[in-house]
Amino acid sequence: MELFGYSLSTLYLGGLILFGCLTLLYVLIGDVMEAAGEWFNPTLTLSFLTFFSAAGYLMESLTSINSGVIAAVSAVSSGLLSAMLHVFVLVPIATAEESLAYIESDLRGRTGKVITGIPADGFGEILIPGISGHISKTAVSYNNVLIPQGTEVLVIEAEKGIAKVMPYEQAARLS
Known part of the structure; x- marks a missing residue:
């Protein structure tokens, strides 16, 4: 045909x-x-x-x-x-x-570890463990205090790619 x-x-x-x-x-x-x-x-x-x-x-x-x-x-x-x-x-x-995606508001309340020390008035880096892998974020101290490398931290808020954190022990004492 x-x-x-x-x-x-x-x-x-x-x-x-x-x-x-x-x-x-x-x-x-x-x-x-x-x-x-x-x-x-x-x-x-x-x-x-x-x-x-x-x-x-x-x-x-x-x-x-x-x-x-x-x-x-x-x-x-x-x-x-x-x-x-x-x-x-x-x-x-x-x-x-x-x-696999996340939004920054999902990071609030999560714990992580400081991999690059966070100076009182500057930036450092934290590593937040997750189910699908680890998230590395730039971080600043929430209370403007020095947070040394290896410290466990709590993410208070995250916006514009920067996490505001405080040492986990300090956050536990406040609650």
Whole structure:
């Protein structure tokens, strides 16, 4: 069967090449296209079209089934493969990416250890242990007192990338 003067296997192969290249291009510059919104997912659309073209080309080339049946089978199989890609790959990746992030207000009340001494009127560095790894933050003394290296500290507040801390023992005495 022919469509637009080309055999269907040629159209399927052309679609496979085109959509495969677009998928590769999307992987490289996908962040620019994220502005399209949540209702349109280019990854799923391109994967559906690529799977559809690949299945159609293979079935046109290797079988003698009616072209309408081939298109229907290709659409169903690519829909299933795209759904599996979404459920088993894209959703877990999206949730894992969010779980590693933190906001500075989450650091309030956490304890850490001074890795670079904090002078009374200057900056030092603390290391805050966490489930997904350690967080290193620039720190200042909340009470403008010297906090030596190795001291356990309590984060009182954090803003603009700087944690205001006080020695944990001192904070325990205040409460």
